[in-house]
Amino acid sequence: MRPHPLPTRPAQRAAFTLVELLVVIAIIGILIALLLPAVQSAREAARRSSCTNKLKQLGLAALNFESANNRLPPGYLGSRNFSFPNANFEGPGKPNQWTSVFVSLLPQLEESALESQILTGYQVGVDQYDFNFWTRTNIVEAAATPIDTLICPSVPERQPSNRTLIQVYGNFPDGWDASKEDNGYAQASYPANPGTVFGLTHYQGVAGLYGDVGRGVTSDTGYDVSRQLGGPFGTRSKVRLAKITDGTSKTLMFGEAPGTYGTGIRTIYNTEIDSGLVQGFSWVGAGALPAHLGLDVQQENGQPIPNGPENPESRYETKWSYFGSFHTGVVLFTLVDGSVHPVKQSIDEPAFFALATMAGEEVGVEDSL
DSSP states (O other), X not given: OOOOOOOOOOOXXXXXXXXXXXXXXXXXXXXXXXXXXHHHHXXXXXXXXXXXXXXXXXXXXXXXXXXXXXXXXXXXXXXXXXXXXXXXXXXXXXXXXXXXXXXXXXXXXXXXXXXXXXXXTOOOOTTOOOOOGGGOHXXXXXXXXXXXXXXXXTSOSSOOSSOOOEEEEOOBTTBSOEEEESSSSOBXXXXXXXXXXXXXXXXXXXXXXXXOOOTTOOTTOTTOOOGGGBOSOOBTOOOOGGGXXXXXXXXXXXXXXXXXXXXXXXXXXXXXXXXXXEXXXXXXXXXXXXXXXXXXXXXXXXXXXXXXXXXXXXXXXXXXXSBOOSSTXXXXXXXXXXXXXXXXXXXXXXXXXXXXXXXXXXXXXXXXX
């Protein structure tokens, strides 16, 4: 009988060497570095798509309002005789609501419950006058409700962890009044409603170069402009589509205006230096923004703003009033025909101004879209 060889054990493989482990870790790190920008890009693309859809909803809401009323909704219910662009006084004894275009569009935005709450003992018709909205508890409570359609998902939901002072603006008798809070978005500072948190809007109606200042302004008013330079939304405006002679596909209607995000910012109503998302707009009281300051994207994306600690006497007064966005290099706008287009940050100012006016008779502006 032939002897059987004893079974042999397979040689035991040595463990990973330190060099091999480091190589594997390096490869994983490289893969993550390659994939992370792609993931971030995909997420931003999804956010931008969502923002585009929300602007389309705003355009559709305004056009549905126009179909029912034969005119676009008013930019806001202020008065028409005042020297500040797009914020005017009607005169003694004539109250103004100072509500925004978004209040007029609540039914079209499927926010009928909010509309009912606001209209309890209150009027918001373009030819109706009532007391300032912040004097009515029911309206202030409604204004605290966030409206998802008015929020761009690319805008930071919360300010950075460092202390910031948040200011939220609307159309009020003294120009653009503010509310503030150390933490959170917006705590109203009105004596009648202390502690109220207003919901934000990251979108604004386009009021043209200086807005519709209306008739009756004095001859020495620095912001007198012809109606041809107005946009679709002005003070108690009643714009019919036929009046948009530049063409509905060549006139901006809504645009992104999330406020100011940066470092070293000195805000209007205080002397402190702030950082983060420090200024924005309330949907109840801010709905139409003049376009004469042009576009700003870079400084709203976290870059230092000029009025920083190195210039402590300066006051930051206009940065918040730009159209801008948190999308790279572009700001999204709805045109009067309901379409949504990205407008490049690098657009020539004359071209942007032409798009913002509804009857300026400019030519060739479609090349900028």
